[in-house]
């Protein structure tokens with residue numbers, strides 16, 4: 159097994175504090191109205207999603223989040239369940255891993271799997287989660303079903319986790335993903351940095367390619383992280399998406415095949431793209447340039463592409479606008495952390511403007527919760543707020559925080575190939591399967 163020093167970062171929870179607030183009961187955002195002023199039939203329309211009073215409501219929820227977050231920052235809750243939320247009736251216990259059952263009677267999961275010592279303090283719960291997940295991932299597939307079937311050991315958190323992973327692996331293995339009749343073009347956008355746009359782009363693309371789709375990833379971030387994760391060359395002298403947008407080079411001459419999976423391609427980005435934002439300002443049809451090139455490429459491709467994912471930079475500049483104009487669907491990754499909803503109303507307003515003036519077909523079809531830690535009240539509360547407000551768009555499985563996901567790019571890989579049966583990979587594969595099952599919005 160490959161080893162890699164995990165980089166753990168402590169989350170800093172700041173912001174205004176209301177000492178009178180002691181609970182995490184945020185006011186619920188009312189469900190989005192079913193019709194909006196722009197396109198009533200389109201439930202994913204940004205305007206419909208935001209609603210007439212949506213921004214005010216979202217801001218009210220944000221204010222409440224600010225007020226309640228300090229409490230949430232210190233509350234650690236419940237025992238982890240990979241990729242899922244604990245049941246409502248399960249008590250949330252501070253320092254939960256101590257109660258986690260890894261020191262059980264003979265014949266317990268702990269003995270069978272030689273689990274590491276439990277007994278972490280609530281302060282290092284985050285670290286223990288990563289270790290716990292890694293540990294579960296390390297359980298051989300041959301052992302896992304045996305553990306899953308033993309009734310007497312089913313009742314420990316670790317056994318439940320292993321049983322859960324095993325069930326999910328089997329369900330995914332049994333399913334053949336449907337292919338869309340027309341190319342679905344997604345822009346993966348959120349003007350916040352570090353929320354999981356690139357990670358989501360490359361792993362969904364890889365999961366779909368693994369399932370038999372032909373997928374193109376367009377790396378529209380000058381940092382080139384998507385190109386790195388897909389193992390394609392993106393040194394400064396490499397022909398890139400810059401040449402497509404600025405010099406009208408055909409995509410077919412620049413696109414590279416990713417070594418990750420058959421049918422997975424990447425239009426790489428290089429550092430030159432950093433200048434494109436400024437160069438675009440004075441260009442003719444500056445918002446349409448990517449769209450024009452992409453449509454020509456898709457029409458002329460010898461074999462049809464099923465999906466295109468455009469990985470956006472963390473800004474709402476001309477590159478991101480080009481991505482919105484080129485796409486039919488927007489996928490918004492939301493990190494289950496404090497600040498998650500901040501900026502979302504601005505993003506939806508911008509999408510709404512694009513929809514009105516540049517691309518009437520644009521739909522916010524998919525929201526994915528990323529870096530989810532089911533043991534914190536904060537993550538659960540953010541997830542619940544997002545689900546309440548966007549019930550049709552949020553994918554059912556959140557992506558858990560996982561060391562495997564974050565270390566895969568350092569090997570020039572996606573987590574789908576790096577550790578395909580890890581909790582993080584399974585979650586991305588499930589998200590991809592759900593996207594394929596749902597199909598394109600009307």
Ligand code: ADP
Nearest residue numbers: 351352353354355356357529558559560563564
């Ligand atoms: P963005 O593209 O929005 O800036 P990234 O996808 O680059 O965000 O993610 C930011 C950082 O968080 C990266 O270091 C990435 O490896 C890490 N990361 C993303 N998703 C996860 C996850 N589910 N678990 C752990 N680390 C993650």
Ligand code: MG
Nearest residue numbers: 355356379383
């Ligand atoms: Mg990125």
